Amino acid sequence: MTSSGEERRARDESFAREALPWMDDVYRFALSLTRDPADAEDIVQETYLRAFRSWHTFQLGSDARRWLFTICRNVFLRSRERQRFEVDTENGDAEALAAVRVHQQMVDDGTDRLLTRLDLGPAITQALAELEEPFRSAVILVDVEDQSYDAAAEVLGVPIGTVRSRLFRGRRQLQEKLMKYARDAGFAAPDEPQRVTPDA
């Protein structure tokens, strides 16, 4: 075998070893972006095609899953010809405080007990699907796919502060949707409302 043939075989083997095992994860991420199985499959195929073509740029030993997520996200954005979102300058601290207020409301009306239910998964999945971009991508990457803020920032192509504010707002919106779900499901039956808001 020629030298170039050996190099090609080594490249194919490293791609199969490093990239292919993440196909289910990439598909799940693509599905969360497109919300359509057929579109997600197209994006996965395009993602892996691009990944294979640029495999020589991948640094072996680095995080292949993160690298594939980045390509997947770019393929999705290009497929939709979406405009890039403006950098969100909203302060994440304000969102963290707003989440505390949502919790207080849920304590007051008894809907906070919802989280102890075992069958909450479908409601959360539905609420996730209803989240608007760019908040949904941030929540999916960090909360569902267990990526760090740094990794999510790289995948989304935005500063960490933007990931943080999008993530916190997305979480607050999720909590508000779950609170509504809980009320609709008849969970709003408070015992003794308990004040837990911080003093400050």
Next chain:
Amino acid sequence: MPDVPDIDCLTAVRQLWDFLDDELTDERMAMVRQHLAQCRRCLPHHDFAKLFLQAVRATREEHLMPAEAGYTG
């Protein structure tokens, strides 16, 4: 063991998500942890937020529907 500076409730809840995501420096993690151990008002927020994140994370498998779990491209 070095003394950990006290922080107030507002500072603690501002950093609650970062704390739960383990995205604070070691010093700030210790400050929030100490505050939560001492504050009966902030601890419920922490516990609720933690339960919430666990519930969201638990949906990961649901995002991969059974018919698609074996997707191979």
